[in-house]
Amino acid sequence: MNHQRWLVMFWFFSPGVINPTFDLGSLSCSLEVSKDTVCHRPQPYPWSHERSASCQALCSQALSSGQQYWEVDTQRCSHWAVGVASWGMRRDQILGRTRDSWCVEWNGTSQLSAWHIVNETVLGSNRPSVVGIWLDLEEGKLAFYSVADQVKLLYDCPVSAAFPLHPVFWLYGLFPGNSLTMRQINV
Numbered sequence: 709m710n711h712q713r714w715l716v717m718f719w720f721f722s723p724g725v726i727n728p729t730f731d732l733g734s735l736s737c738s739l740e741v742s743k744d745t746v747c748h749r750p751q752p753y754p755w756s757h758e759r760s761a762s763c764q765a766l767c768s769q770a771l772s773s774g775q776q777y778w779e780v781d782t783q784r785c786s787h788w789a790v791g792v793a794s795w796g797m798r799r800d801q802i803l804g805r806t807r808d809s810w811c812v813e814w815n816g817t818s819q820l821s822a823w824h825i826v827n828e829t830v831l832g833s834n835r836p837s838v839v840g841i842w843l844d845l846e847e848g849k850l851a852f853y854s855v856a857d858q859v860k861l862l863y864d865c866p867v868s869a870a871f872p873l874h875p876v877f878w879l880y881g882l883f884p885g886n887s888l889t890m891r892q893i894n895v
Contacts, residue, residue, distance in 0.1 A: 719726045724775035724796070725893045728767035728875040731760065734799070736760040739879065745876050747887035761800040763879045765794075770872035778875060779855060779891040783816065783837045788888055789813035789823070789878040792850065794871045803878045808871065811878070812839060812863055822863040831863055838891060845869040845872050858881045 730741045736759060740749040746765045751782025753759065760766070767775075771792070780790045789803050791811025792882040797803075804811035812822050812831070836854035837861070843850050851864035867873065877888045 711853055711877040724777045725848075726769060726771075726776045726778050727892050728769050728778055728890055731766045731768045731874075734766045735738055736757045736763045736765065737886060738763045739765055739773070741765065742814060744892060745887050746835075747880065747890040748879055750784050757799065759799060761789065762802055764803055765877045765879075766793070766795070767875040767877075770874060771845065772869070772872040773845050775842070775846065775873055777840065777842050777893075779838055779840045779870065779893060780877065781838050782835075782892050785829070785879055785886045785888050786883055787814065787816040787880045789880070790841065790852075791876055792824075792841070792843060792873040793866070793876045808868075809876065810867060811876070813878075820862070822865065824865065829863065838860065843867070843873065845873075 722812045737753050739746050740751050782788055789811040791803055793803055793809035795807050797809050803809050805826055807825055810824045814820055814835050818833045820881050822829040822831055838856040840853035840855040848866050848869055849864060852862040854862055855859045879886055879888060
């Protein structure tokens with residue numbers, strides 16, 4: 709980790725660092741999880757109304773106050789989105805396409821975008837290999853950073869703290885071996 713990144717994380721993010729865990733009951737039947745990785749591998753999970761119909765994985769943490777920060781390694785996934793959503797987002801809905809979800813998304817064809825409701829904001833053509841997510845529910849703000857080599861703000865937006873938010877991962881490049889990994893942060 710370079711010195712600049714360490715300083716930013718230590719002074720700014722460290723009070724709210726979390727290491728999210730996947731909620732197995734809402735996991736799509738097309739996904740498999742290990743401790744900190746979700747990958748495309750169809751599974752014989754029993755059907756449930758709580759399961760996502762698309763290849764999404766919600767995390768167990770219900771974030772309703774304070775400031776939280778976590779990181780996602782995206783290097784092994786061709787098409788992905790990472791962000792937050794309320795537990796109430798219907799399981800047939802897509803991350804970032806609802807009133808209660810926000811994300812950044814790499815579409816696999818050289819385009820990074822931010823999504824909320826049905827509004828897309830094109831952010832550019834540089835693909836971040838590690839995305840840092842900063843959720844400040846006291847200020848009502850969500851920010852996404854590229855944090856692999858240096859810290860760079862990708863996008864920030866207002867969020868509603870009217871309901872708890874959960875970290876969410878969406879793998880839609882369903883090629884065998886595609887995966888997203890939560891980076892464990894020790895501060």
